[in-house]
Amino acid sequence: MKPFLATTAVGLMAATLAGSALAGALSPEEQIETRQAGYTFMGWNMGKIKASLQGDYDADQVKAAANAIAAIANSGMGALYGPGTDKDVGDVKTRVKPELFENMQDVGKLAGDFKTAADNLAEAAAGGDAGAVKTAFGDLGQACKACHKKYRADD
Template identity: 55%
Template sequence: MKSVLAGALSAAVLSLSLSAQAEVVSPEDQIKLRQAGYSYMSWNMGKIKAQVIDQSVAYNQAQVAAAANTLAAIANSGMGALYGPGTDKQVGSQATRVKPEMFDNFDDVANISARLNETTGNLASAAASGDQAAIRVAFGEVGQTCKSCHDKYRQK
């Protein structure tokens, strides 16, 4: 029931955010801002991956926790507002890899978004605990959530 409620709430917030934000930020800037947000998420995922998954860098709980908190903050920041009308294709100098069919499936996108909010929150909690096994599991869940959206709605 909690996930259904979260999904419905996310859909409502997404809908309100789209109409409010689209009026303030140009389509070109919407694309630029959402790409910056996802790039920053990717960089933070890389920090966690290097320390906890690959162990190619010494583990630093404070850094991992900061990266996980950043992921949760971005996931919960209302980035859905950056998918306004006209942002399904190149605008000015800003190209996008979003598939146009994403704009016809906002209920599904809202569910994925709610799942991202949940999984990044779980990752932040695991990182705060310092339990590397729990961080690995939570990291995998975030990755699977990202992949579920990329597989459906991102062009290669």
């Protein structure tokens, strides 16, 4: 394994383990807020990629945004769906449907598909080819929608 890939793999594994341990120490409210922050940050980065694909393509910006998305996708966010996070808690609102917690095998598959799509986007962005990024970005969008359609309530 190349040194960079080995370092990245070790870093992602450590982040996943740390994320799982941290999630157990967080209250349900904090878990909801933390996962929402992660999704908001991914959405912001997806917006930067979309803007770049629709305007003047900025390979460096796209690469940074794709790497941020992949890092969050691989961070172990599933641990932030702990007991008590299936509904609003106090002033903290969630759009997750209760069905998510009843279909963990399907959710796991969708999460795996999302991670794969995020990793593919980061790989395409590293190559610098706008066409490859556009395709990978579309695949990531479909992976997002697959979960949203089933497990996220409308506003």
